[in-house]
Amino acid sequence: MKTLIPLLQPLGVIWVLLGSWLLWRLWRHRWQDLWLPGLAWVIFSVMTCTPLASLLMARLEGVPKMPDKEWPVVDAIVCLGGGAEPSFVEPTGFHLNPSADRLSTALMLHAQKKAPVLVLGGGGYKESGVMHSEADRVLKGLELMGLETSGMVSLGVCANTRDEALKVSALMKERGWTKILLVTSAFHMPRAEGTFVKAGVSLGGTVRCNYVSSVNHVGDFRWLHLPHANGFNVYKYWFHEVIGTWVYQWRGWM
Missing domain, CATH: 3.40.50.620 (HUPs)
Incomplete structure (x- = not known):
């Protein structure tokens, strides 16, 4: 039951309804005008059901270090x-x-x-x-x-x-x-x-x-899972940093 709870939340309900509607249209051979909602469902699934956002974020975060008690003494x-x-x-x-x-x-x-x-x-x-x-x-x-x-x-x-x-x-x-x-x-x-x-x-x-x-969280990394909003949150942070870096470089701030 705990595993299925994400499907009862708004994000999961939208994912199931949109996916079901696409399957029904395909089964009825109504192919016309499916590419836009189909693309939306694929992007939705990739962002919420896979670790893509976390893999992108892990590249920004770099290789984690264990807590280091030898940090230098500074001012x-x-x-x-x-x-x-x-x-x-x-x-x-x-x-x-x-x-x-x-x-x-x-x-x-x-x-x-x-x-x-x-x-x-x-x-x-x-x-x-x-x-x-x-x-x-x-x-x-x-x-x-x-x-x-x-x-x-x-x-x-x-x-x-x-x-x-x-x-x-x-x-x-x-x-x-x-x-x-x-x-x-x-x-x-x-x-x-x-x-x-x-x-x-x-x-x-x-x-x-x-x-x-999630790559750097204990027991949190999975290749496939039911829709979870955390993917959107991680992508938001990643996208903000990428755009922020471009802007800072363009302005000569870094």
């Missing part, structure tokens, strides 16, 4: 935003999202004393005409948890990864830092690393986390 750890968002209802003041591994990884490195300073990036969220900073809210939330935040710095509201890179570059010059550790999602690291280097940031190392491809 600062920089955690790119995207792992949390401000919230008026959560007790901590922020809501963790699927990229929260960025924050947990950076906190782990800071706890291991890989750097005396942890820099938090992130975007801004507008509510009732007021802009709320992801990084500021996370810092306040960490204080509520009883964590020591005197060695943490917020970049405030950042427009994008390039904005984060420019602000970190300015901080390095201001504070005399020579090396940083860059922490972000594995699929985002190629674009982030290129952007930070282009902005003049000297990297002592990069720490990839938040692997989303």
Whole structure:
């Protein structure tokens, strides 16, 4: 029963109905005008029933490394935003999202004393005409948890990864830092690393986390399965990074 549950969800119902309609039309020898809905069903099936999106994503993520306790000691750890968002209802003041591994990884490195300073990036969220900073809210939330935040710095509201890179570059010059550790999602690291280097940031190392491809999830990889929305989610991240990389290269940001 647990295996068949995906067929009872909206995605599965649409897949079954469209496939059944195509088979019925083929059985009645009504071939005309089938190529468009047929192509739609094939694309739908490939995206939701196969690991194609995860295989594409795995190429971006690179070869995963086991947790490495030998990361170099640097001047600062920089955690790119995207792992949390401000919230008026959560007790901590922020809501963790699927990229929260960025924050947990950076906190782990800071706890291991890989750097005396942890820099938090992130975007801004507008509510009732007021802009709320992801990084500021996370810092306040960490204080509520009883964590020591005197060695943490917020970049405030950042427009994008390039904005984060420019602000970190300015901080390095201001504070005399020579090396940083860059922490972000594995699929985002190629674009982030290129952007930070282009902005003049000297990297002592990069720490990839938040692997989303099923190839890199324990017991999650299957060649064929019933429709699952995760394929769309993974493809969305992959497509965003590919387009983002092209745009950054075109603008000369990396």
